Amino acid sequence: MQLVIGNKNYSSWSLRPWLGLKVAGIEFDEQLHNLYAANAREERLQWSPSGKVPVLLDGDVTIWETLAIAEYIAERFPLAQLWPQDPIARALARTVCAEMHAGFAALRTACPMDVRSRHAFEMTPEVAADVARVVALWADCRERFGIDSNEGEFLFGHFTWADAFFAPVVTRLVTYGIEVPAAAQVYMQTVLALPAMQEWLAAGELEVGAAP
Ligand SMILES: N[C@@H](CCC(=O)N[C@@H](CS)C(=O)NCC(=O)O)C(=O)O
Known part of the structure; x- marks a missing residue:
């Protein structure tokens, strides 16, 4: 199995499946693609x-x-439990992944992923609304499904796709110095402390070249 991914410093969508595979311990070959190469689109096609x-x-x-x-x-690796076992929790995990996939346009546009940098950021009402929604969503998942777990401070008690989908939001909050309440900070530390996350961040640091 091969996963083609973009630059680790910049490619938020690439981080999600890469992190899920790594945390689950599923073996795969990584094909790194430079999104900013002259012939990048032809290569991707x-x-x-x-x-x-x-x-x-x-x-x-x-x-x-x-x-x-x-x-x-x-589906291919059910024992990895990348979705929660409980059907209600699983439905909610899928819901928040879909919300992430389709939403948070203001945050994503104003604060593109750039894991190795720290940028000053002037908050806008639109980005503040997205951040407030993220914080509320994390709190809701943690309160209903995460809080009693001894496997970590994850959204659904153990690492699931929901955590992978929000991992690039965690890095954006760090990159742009956006403050969130203490409970959200605890969740962010849980994600950032994952060895796989550390591996991705370290690789992002070492990558050569900047986005145009
Ligand atoms: N909806 C896609 C979005 C993927 C996406 O936008 N990937 C970016 C890199 S993070 C990309 O390939 N950009 C190149 C382009 O849009 O030409 C998904 O969920 O995988």
Whole structure:
């Protein structure tokens, strides 16, 4: 199985399936693609019909779109429990992943992922509203499904796709110095402390080149 990903410093969508596979201990080959190379789109099109990364290649199966990659991995490796076991928790985990996938446009546009940098940021009402929604969503998941777990401060008691989907939000809050309440900070530390997350951040530091 091969996962094609973009620059670790910049590619938020790539981080999500990469992190899920790593935390679950699923073996895969990593194909790193420079999103900013002169022929980048042509290169991506050899793997991905949408011309975007991440792309999962499994034999003659090609899966693009991060949500579909997450579902495919969860079905192929059910013991990894990348979705919660409880059907209600699982439905909510899928809901928040879909909300992340389709939403938070203001935060994503104003604060693009840039894990190795720290940027001054002047808050706008639109970004503040997105951050408030993220914080409320994390609190709701933690209160209903995460709080009694002894496996860590994850959204659903143990690491799931929901944590992978919000990992790039965690890095954005750090990069742009956006303050959040203490409970959200505890959750962020849990994500940042994952060895796989540390590995991604270290690789992002070492990457050469800056986005245009
Ligand atoms: N909806 C896609 C979004 C993927 C995406 O936008 N990937 C970016 C890198 S993070 C990309 O390939 N950008 C190149 C381009 O848009 O031309 C998914 O969920 O996987």
